[in-house]
Amino acid sequence: MDQAAPRGTRDILPPESGIWQQLEERFDDICQRYGYGEIRLPSFEHTEVFARGVGDSSDIVRKEMYTFDDRAGRSLTLRPEGTAGVARAFVQHGLSSEAYPVKLYYRMNLFRYEAVQKGRQREFNQFGAECFGSADPAVDAEVIGLVDRFLAELGLTAVRLELNSIGCPDCRSNYHETLRDWLRPRIASFCPDCQQRFEMNPLRILDCKVPEDQARLHDAPLLFDGLDPDCRAHFERVTELLDAQGIRYQINPRIVRGLDYYSRTVFEFISENVGTQGTICGGGRYDGLVAALGGGEVPGCGFAMGVERLLMELEAQSCLPSLPARSRLYLASLDRAAQTAAAGLADRLRQEGITTCSDLVGRSLRAQMKYAARSGFSHVIVLGSDELASGSGRLRRLSDGAEEEVRLDADAIRSRLDPRTAD
């Protein structure tokens, strides 16, 4: 058997998993402060949900999904992104009858069959939030504000916010014609990918990474410049609200999100440190998504943040959340009787909230001390016949070797070890 995890997947072991727990806690916390409730969804959906939600012309649907038939012949797909599933649940549970706006957040693992590289795996994690039921630009600004606040609370600084509007479907179909007309006489000189995109989705040509193509595009008409008055007003209100919150952003008329459901506002938080996959967070408005999944005309807006990329950025900026320092007590034992007593005392201490371990190997005292030091215990009590007879022992602080006499009693020990502060 192959002992390695499948390509593009990764195990997360302690102590790294502790960092994940911290991040998850902080994300839960900020979402709740903004009034979002957590939604948990199945890891797979009917393939339809993504085909119709994310869109048939997107790369995700065309070539990156883990799709399979179940034993009854239903086509199912491991979720490649979060928003479509949230919208499906919104429709299924009739959340359109709740008081608007409906605010939901999630943390989930996602699956895409992609070429693995830095900042991109086949199973990865996102934190995200979706706000349904209001077309007001105040939602867009608050959603962006939540992400900005979250990154700031984590201590990140050099993350750039780029903002654009891709308009409503009418703006886009008008613009498609404008852009096609402009491209038609020039498309032959573009790269082969762009020539394909010309038919499928000419909008994507604007995002082409080939430098020569970018140069050719410098005077291409921009969707941004052709927004209809409502879309233009929406965008301007978003920027007004961001300005009022003191959130800095750059307008980038060339951002195009790869998921078809976006409309009007789109944004990305981009890092300089994650390699070429620098987008830590992407999001925007998706006013047609709920309807595409069979619900009513319910507007929505949200974001998704790549947790692995966020962690890379936190590491690069030396902002990894530190684990809370706690006292951890190791009970060393000299013989079988002491080992028995240690197990009992450990149980009582754990009930008092003290992290306590005792010898489970039957090792020498020297080896136990070595283990305790290496494993990050803050304190040790050695139990032997003297301690069992007297009912008291010496609490040794490993950082400096200081010892003090304590009764071998959970209350007495706890009073010397505040679980919230290690020293």
Added chain:
RNA sequence: GUGAGAUUAGCUCAGUUGGUUAGAGCGCCAGAUUGUGGCUCUGGAGGUCGUGGGUUCGAUUCCCAUAUCUCACCCCA
């Protein structure tokens, strides 16, 4: 899907111009006057040299394939 580099112990890596029992450091286990860790010394366990073929008297070493890892293209979080 395409291109480049890599794969030897739990980890980081040497090494063999093809030749008996493949090495180091760290880590692990044990010991260094009978009950106290982080330093030091000694000993020990641990490897189908990624996998499968080929060439050869003989392959961890050369050739081919394949898997995996890393980076990049594409695309996205």
